[in-house]
Structure formats: structure tokens, C-alpha cells
Amino acid sequence: MAITYTSGEQVEVYRFSLPATILIPLIAVFLQAWVPLRFPFFKIFDLPLLVTIGFATARRNPLAGLFTGGLIGILQDALTHQPIGLYGIAKTFVGFGASSLGIKVDVENPGARFLLTTLFYVVHEIAFFIIARGLVGLHMHWSWPHEISSGVANAVLGILVYALLDRVKQRT
């Protein structure tokens, strides 16, 4: 459960193969668009966000994190009827933040991953709320209990998703 501070030399940096880099975000976006049709409760989860955080914390490279987050977000935006960039901007933030934090904090244990995911889920929702309301003029509904409970639910799923990502990541 402890989040330990690690120096730059101590952290391990991982990479993902090209097929994994392309297919995993695609599958995440696909599942996000398909599973809620059969199981409506799945709408509470944000699989593309979990993949963004998982990639960012494993690579520990802020540039890679922000570009991965941005692209996954744009892909997610493209399936909606809203302007493209809402999820793009929010996930760019999260990708950058998660990879920057991954350099400084040990994110290999489930406890740290749980807290990190809850934190970044809320950050993501705040960023999305501000952009959607401020730039696009959407009417948004905000509820702290809902956002925090969704964050916790996503964090639980995140632990499973990161465990799966651990299997495909490669040490550099």
C-alpha cells in the first residue's frame, strides 16, 4: 500500500511492442463502445483512461504519455458526436501527469495503482468538465459522490487492467 519515492536511476522503464501499442488502445475503445450495450452498468468505467494511465506509468516518459493520451482521447472523441478534442485534451493531461508521477513514485504495487487511478480519474473528469462547459458550452452535471465512487470503481478495474498490461510490457 505504501507509495515510495524512488530516484530516477532506480525506476524501471518499460516499452510496448508496436502491435500492443496499436491494438490495446483500439480494443479498449472498442470495448468501451460495445460492452455497455449488453451491460449498461459498464458505462461507469473508462477503459481508454485506464489504458492511458497504464501505458504512461509503465513508460515513464512524459512525451510518450501525453501523445498516447492525446491519441486515445481523440479516437474516443471521434466516436461521439461532440467536437473532437474534449477527451483528447483531458487524456493528454492525464498521460503527461501519470508518466511524470511514474518517474517519482513507485507505481508497481496495487495500492499505489489504486490511489493513482482514483486521483487521475477525478483529474480527468475535472478537465473534461471545464473544457466541455467552458469551450464547447455543454450543460454538464457535476456530483462529487458520483465522481469519487466512479473513480474507486475504475481504480478496482484498473488494477486488473494494469496486471494484464504487465504481461505485455517489455523491459528496455
Next chain:
Amino acid sequence: MESVLGRYRNLIVLVAVLFAQVLGLAVQVKRATDSEPTRLIRVWAVGAVTPFEETLHWLQSSTGNIWHNYLYLRGVRAENRDLKQQIEQMRLEQARMSQDADQAHRLQALLSFKEQFISKTMAAQVIGWSGSEQSRSIYIDKGAREGIKSDMAVITKDGIVGKVLQVFGLNPLERSVSQVLLIDDQTSGVGAILDKTRLQGILRGTPSGDVVLEKVMSDETVPVGELVLTSGGDGIFPKGLPVGKVTRVAPGNDLFLNIRVRPAADLSRLEEVLVVTRIDEMQSQPEQTGPLRAVDILAERLPSVPPKPESSTDSGKNPAAQSTGTPLNMAPSAGAAKANSPNGGASPAVSTAPPGAARPGSSAPKTVTNPVHSAATPKPQPAAQGTPQ
């Protein structure tokens, strides 16, 4: 300078990427009516994701078909028997209602009403969702190649679902799918009317996914449970389709009521939908029966001697012949009712189908006329005589 750039390289790139996206967003918001700048990205995204969806949907439906059609047949006989009974009941109901419909048509004709009706629909499978709570839209497996166009109405047997927002498949490389905006999205709007009170309003979605009826004045009385129908005023949905039921009425802001509506179609569990590909508009025509004399009208309204029934063998052999000409009000004979009715012939007397239409339940061997009912039926008025006041 170089060291500063190197030191803050990550931050500079972050700001640049965010700036580019904000700029792109601003351009899109400015050109809200023209979605062309982002169409290519959307086509790519849809092309990348929908093959997975279609494959999985095909796999799911194939396994489901094998299971339900060949393996799991428990209770099918009982269900079949129930459905047959239901059909019989509905036939009786249909026959009764067709008389009312006839009357409505005649009145519409007198008032020169134009009526809309759905003349062509296309069934489509729901293959995906937008993946965002803020964008309540679905993807269906029919697109431009199947003749789907933007702004076509999408319905189910229960009620309306939404309208076609974007159509893909315009060129051979694109996948032929469509995006449908659901009625519970905050950017959707449907012209709606309350069934009994006939109050009109606009049906909208809310950010939390509820559906509300707006623009109904606060001094009106709207009962909970009242049916909401399409008004036809939006130019997308034909008039009279079920929308949902009123679940809550509260005083809202300004001068309007806050009316919450539960959609008739279950929007969270859509599997198959119908796209309305053609709506015909038709002016009701009064029946050409020739000028009526006052004595004829009077004769209609007075109790009369029932016409001599035809022989039972003739009516049994050629039931279609009875359905032409002047509408008759007929009830199945006791024997026929007993044979066709699930409640052992206890059904009420019913009217026949409209003139020219095949009469439901025409296999009944004997039918008798009901002169009292017949006399109460308004006679079609010629247009020249029936000018509405």
C-alpha cells in the same frame, strides 16, 4: 536558451499539444453546422472500431440463434398457444378500432387534413455505443449504401429512439454504418404532444440522461402517467408515435413545468431498430358515395329492419365479398366467437374491417349484422355538402 528549451522541453510540448487541440476545438465549435473538418478522423475511427463490433455482434447473434432456435426450446409450445390467443384478441380489437379509424378518416377528409404515415422502414442492428455518457448516440449496421440518410427517424416497436445523425459509407472504402442520436441526449429535440390534454412541448435529454418535456406552461395540468406522442412538428418523426409516459411533474423555472418522461423504448438495451426511410403524406379523400338526400340521412338514424342475412354457406365461402361496399357492423356468431375467442365466446360484438380491406377473422362461418350499431355509424358525407363550420 538551448538549456532552457531542453529543461522545459516536456512542458513546452505539452502546452503546444494542448494549444493545438484547443485551437481545433475552437474551429469545430465555430463551424458547428459543418462537420467536414473532422469527418476524416471520424471515418478512420469508425473504420477502426466497427469491424470488431460487427464481428462480435455476428458471433453473439449466431450463438444466440443456435441456442434459441435449436437447443433451448423449452416452453415454446405454451408460448405459441399464448401468442395465438393474443392474435385472436388483437384481431377483434383491430376490427373494432378500424371502424373508429374510418370515422376519423372521414372527418379528416372533411377538414382537408394531411396525414403522414410510415410507408417504408429498414431494420438495423445496433452494433456500438459512443462510449461516452456525454454523447448519447449509437451505431447501427446500415449506412449510405443501404440508402440511409441524415435526419431519418429511428424507432422500435415500443416507441421512438432517435434520429440518424451521421451516415458513413459514402465512398467504397468507408464502412457503411450510421450514427444515431438518441432522444435522451442533451442536444436532441423532438416535437411532442400529450395524448389526452393535447398540450405540445419539446422533448429534450438532460446531462444526467433523463428525458424532459419542455415548454409546457406552468398553469396547465399534466397528470402523471399520461402518454406522450410525437407531434410531427419537428419534421423528422411522423405524428402519433409513442414517445413515453410522464413520470413526474413539478413547477420548473420561469413559466414552464418541469415534466419528466420515461421513454417507451428502452434506450439502454437497444438491439434492433427500424429506420424510417420513407414517410408519405396523403390528403384524406372523402368517399365518393354521391349526393345524399335528407330522407336517407333520417333513415340512417332511425331504427331500421335488419337486412336479410345471406345464406351461411355463401358467407363462409366468400368472406372477402362482404368486405366491399358499405361498411357493415358485424359480430361473430356465437359459434364462431367461441371457436376464435380465447375466453370462450365471451367477446363483445365487434365491427368489421374498413371497406375494401380483408376482414379479420373472416374465416368465421357465420356473421350477423347488428342494425343498432350500424345506425349509429356516421354516414360518409360528400365534400360538397360537408363543409366544416
